[in-house]
Amino acid sequence: MNLALGIGIALIALFGAPLFVIFGSISLISFHNAGIDSSATIIEMYRLASAPTLVAIPLFTFAGYMMAESKTPERLVALAKPLFGWMPGGLAIMTIVACAFFTAFTGASGVTIIALGGLLYPVLVKEKYPDNFSMGLVTTCGSVGLMFPPSLPLILYGLISGASVDRLFVAGLLPGLLIILLLSLYSIWRNRGIKQQKHPFSLKEVLKAIKGAAFELPLPFIILWGIYGGYVTASEAAAVTAFYIFVVEVFVYRDLSLTKDIPRIARQSMVLVGSIVVIFAVAMGFTSYLIDEQVPMKLFEWIRLYITSKWAFLLMLNFFLLIVGSLMDIFSAIIVVVPLIIPIAKEFGVDPIHLGIIFLTNLEIGYLHPPVGLNLFLSSIRFKRSIINLYWVTLPFLMLLVLALIIITYWPDLSLYLLHFYGGK
Amino acid sequence: MVEISQTFLYYFGASIVLGAILFFSVKKLDDGLEKLEAFLLTIILIGMIGLAFAQVILRNFFNTGIEWGDAFVRHLVLWVGFIGASIATKEGGHLAMDLVSRFLPHKLRKPTAMFVDAASAFVCACLALASYKFVLGEKEGGAMLMPGVPNYWAIIIIPIGFYLMSLRFATKILEDIRALFGRAPS
Numbered sequence: 131m132n133l134a135l136g137i138g139i140a141l142i143a144l145f146g147a148p149l150f151v152i153f154g155s156i157s158l159i160s161f162h163n164a165g166i167d168s169s170a171t172i173i174e175m176y177r178l179a180s181a182p183t184l185v186a187i188p189l190f191t192f193a194g195y196m197m198a199e200s201k202t203p204e205r206l207v208a209l210a211k212p213l214f215g216w217m218p219g220g221l222a223i224m225t226i227v228a229c230a231f232f233t234a235f236t237g238a239s240g241v242t243i244i245a246l247g248g249l250l251y252p253v254l255v256k257e258k259y260p261d262n263f264s265m266g267l268v269t270t271c272g273s274v275g276l277m278f279p280p281s282l283p284l285i286l287y288g289l290i291s292g293a294s295v296d297r298l299f300v301a302g303l304l305p306g307l308l309i310i311l312l313l314s315l316y317s318i319w320r321n322r323g324i325k326q327q328k329h330p331f332s333l334k335e336v337l338k339a340i341k342g343a344a345f346e347l348p349l350p351f352i353i354l355w356g357i358y359g360g361y362v363t364a365s366e367a368a369a370v371t372a373f374y375i376f377v378v379e380v381f382v383y384r385d386l387s388l389t390k391d392i393p394r395i396a397r398q399s400m401v402l403v404g405s406i407v408v409i410f411a412v413a414m415g416f417t418s419y420l421i422d423e424q425v426p427m428k429l430f431e432w433i434r435l436y437i438t439s440k441w442a443f444l445l446m447l448n449f450f451l452l453i454v455g456s457l458m459d460i461f462s463a464i465i466v467v468v469p470l471i472i473p474i475a476k477e478f479g480v481d482p483i484h485l486g487i488i489f490l491t492n493l494e495i496g497y498l499h500p501p502v503g504l505n506l507f508l509s510s511i512r513f514k515r516s517i518i519n520l521y522w523v524t525l526p527f528l529m530l531l532v533l534a535l536i537i538i539t540y541w542p543d544l545s546l547y548l549l550h551f552y553g554g555k
Numbered sequence: 556m557v558e559i560s561q562t563f564l565y566y567f568g569a570s571i572v573l574g575a576i577l578f579f580s581v582k583k584l585d586d587g588l589e590k591l592e593a594f595l596l597t598i599i600l601i602g603m604i605g606l607a608f609a610q611v612i613l614r615n616f617f618n619t620g621i622e623w624g625d626a627f628v629r630h631l632v633l634w635v636g637f638i639g640a641s642i643a644t645k646e647g648g649h650l651a652m653d654l655v656s657r658f659l660p661h662k663l664r665k666p667t668a669m670f671v672d673a674a675s676a677f678v679c680a681c682l683a684l685a686s687y688k689f690v691l692g693e694k695e696g697g698a699m700l701m702p703g704v705p706n707y708w709a710i711i712i713i714p715i716g717f718y719l720m721s722l723r724f725a726t727k728i729l730e731d732i733r734a735l736f737g738r739a740p741s
Contacts, residue, residue, distance in 0.1 A: 138674070141670070142670065142671045142674045142675075143652055144652075145659075145667040145668075145670065145671050146651045146652070146667075146668075146671060147651060147671045147674060147675055148649030148650065148651050148675060149649070149650050149651055149652065150640075150649065150650075151649075151674065151675045151678045151679070154678050154679075154681075154682050155674070155678045155681075158678070158681050158682070158685070167688065168681065168684070168685035168688065169685050169686070169688040169689040169692060171682070171685050171686075172682075172685055172686045172689040172713060173689060176689070176710065179629060179630070179632065179633060180626075180629060182625065182629070184629055184632050185603075185607060185628055185629055185632055187632070188600065188603070188632055188635050188636070189603070189604065189607065192600060192604075361615070362611065362615070365607070366607075366610075366611045366614075368607075369604065369607035369608045369610070369611050370608065370611055372604045372607075372608075373604050373605075373607075373608040376601075376604060392597060392601075393593060393594070393596075393597040396593070396596045396597040396600045396601075397593045397596055397597070397639075397642060400596045400600065400635045400636075400638065400639030400642070401639050401640075401642050401643045401646070401648045402639070402648075403635060403636055403639050404635070404636050404637065404638065404639025404640030404641070404642065404643050405639070405640060405643045405648060405649045405650045406636075406650070407632070407633070407636030407637065407639070407640060408636070408637070408640040408649075408716075408720075409650060410636075411682075411713070412682065457652055458650075458652060459650050461650065462650050
C-alpha cells in the first residue's frame with residue numbers, strides 16, 4: 131500500500147504536480163501511519179504564523195512588484211548609466227549593480243529579468259558588447275543580489291531556521307559584494323579588446339538622474355540605517371517600505387493607478403505569496419514530525435560513518451544543495467530542506483548564519499543550473515532564445531558563481547566578520 | 556480531539572463534485588469568484604500596509620501601539636496567502652518541480668495533467684478537512700484574537716482556501732477531459 135502511494139506521489143511529482151500537493155500528501159500519509167490526527171499538519175504551520183517575520187513576506191513582495199511595474203527600472207538605468215558608463219566595462223558593471231539592487235527588493239522572484247533585463251540587454255548590445263556575453267550577463271543577473279537586504283529568501287531562511295534576520299542581513303553583505311566583484315572583473319576582462327564609445331563622466335547628468343529618482347533613492351539607505359542601526363525589525367522595515375513605495379508610485383510619481391494597476395499588482399504578487407504560504411502550510415508539520423522522529427540525527431549518524439570533518443561535510447552539502455537548487459525553486463527549497471539540514475550542520479559545527487549564506491549561494495546558482503534553472507526559462511521566454519543556447523551563454527557565469535560558492539563556503543569569516551561589529555549579540 | 560461525522564464527509568465530497576460541475580459548465584461563476592478574490596486581496600493588502608505602518612509609527616514615535624494590531628496583521632497574512640493560493644490554482648501558478656512535463660510530447664500532456672489534477676484535488680480536499688478539524692479545535696480552545704473576535708474566525712480561511720483549491724483542481728479535471736476529446740475551450 132505504502133509502496134503504491136510512494137510511486138504515485140513520485141509520478142505526480144515528475145509530471146509537475148504543485149510541490150505543496152506532494153509535501154501535503156507525504157505529510158498526511160506519515161501522520162496517518164503514525165496514528166497522529168491529520169490536523170497536526172496544520173498546527174505546526176500555525177505556530178510559525180505567530181512569528182513576527184512572516185508579515186515581511188507579503189509586504190516586501192508587494193513593494194517589489196509595485197517597483198517592477200512602475201517606471202523605477204527606467205529611472206534606475208538612467209542613474210546607473212552616467213555613474214558607471216565612463217569605466218571600462220562600465221555598462222556591464224552598471225547591469226550587475228542595477229540588477230542586484232532590484233533583486234534585493236523584488237526577492238529574486240524572477241521579476242528582475244522581465245523588468246530590467248529587457249531594458250538593459252538592448253543597451254549592452256548597442257554599446258558593442260558581444261551578444262552572447264550580454265545575454266549571459268542579463269540572465270545571470272536575474273538572481274544576483276539575493277544576499278542583500280531586504281531579500282525575501284534571506285527573510286524566509288531566518289524565519290524557518292530561527293536565525294536572526296537582522297544578523298543575516300549583515301552577514302550577506304560581503305558575500306554579496308564578492309559575487310558582484312567577481313562578475314565585474316570578468317566583464318572587464320572579457321571585453322578588454324572591444325573598442326567602445328567613451329562616455330565621459332558628467333556630473334550634470336548624474337545630478338539630473340538623481341533628481342529624477344529623488345524619491346526612490348533614499349529607500350535603501352532608510353532600510354539599511356533602520357535595520358543595521360537596530361531601530362526597526364525586518365517586518366517593520368517591510369511595513370515602512372511597502373507604505374513608502376505605495377505612496378511614492380501612486381501619489382508622487384503617479385506611475386501606478388490606484389484603481390487600475392494596484393489591484394492587478396496585488397493579485398500578481400499575492401499569487402506568489404500564496405504559493406509560498408501553502409508550501410509552508412503543509413511542509414512545516416512534516417519537517418517537525420521528521421525532527422521529532424530524530425530523522426536528521428539518524429542521518430547524521432549515518433553520514434558520520436563516511437565523513438568526519440566539517441570541510442568534507444560542507445563539500446557534500448554543496449553538491450546536495452546544487453542538486454536541490456536545480457530541481458526546486460528557492461522558496462520551496464528553503465522551507466523543506468533547511469529544517470532538516472540545520473541539526474546536522476550544528477553537529478558538524480557549522481554556524482547557522484554561515485550555513486544560511488552557503489544555502490543561498492547554492493540556490494542562486496540553482497537559478498542558472500540546467501535543466502530547469504528559473505532564470506534560463508525566464509530569459510528564454512523574454513528574449514525568445516532556445517534553452518540550449520542559454521545553457522551555453524551562461525556557462526562562464528555559472529562557473530564564476532561556483533568559484534564564489536567555494537570561497538564563501540571555505541572562508542566563513544567572509545560571512546561572519548561584520549557580525550563582530552554588529553550588536554555583538 | 557474533534558471528530559468529523561460520516562454524513563459530513565459525504566456532503567463535503569458531494570459539494571466538491573457538484574461545485575466542480577457547476578464551475579465547469581458556468582464559467583462565469585469561476586471567473587466571478589476570482590474577481591471577488593482579487594478584490595478582497597487588494598482591500599486586505601492595503602489594510603495590512605496601513606495597519607502595519609501605523610504600528611511602526613505608534614511604537615517608535617509615541618511609544619504605544621494597538622494591542623491586537625500585530626497579531627491581526629499576522630493573521631491577515633494567512634488571508635492574502637490562501638486567497639492568493641486559490642487564484643494560483645486557477646491560473647496554474649503554483650510552484651512545481653516540473654521535470655518531465657516540459658519535455659513531454661503534446662499528446663501525453665493531457666492524460667498526465669488529468670492524473671496530476673485528480674491527485675491534487677484529492678489531497679487538497681484532505682487538507683481542507685484536516686485544517687477544518689484544526690479550526691474546530693481552536694474554537695473549543697476559545698482563544699481571542701482581539702476584543703469580540705475569536706481566533707478561529709481568522710484561521711477559517713485555511714480550510715476555505717484548501718476547499719477552493721480542491722474545487723478548482725476538480726474543475727480542471729473536467730477541462731482536461733474536454734480537451735482530451737479535442738474540443739478546446741475558446
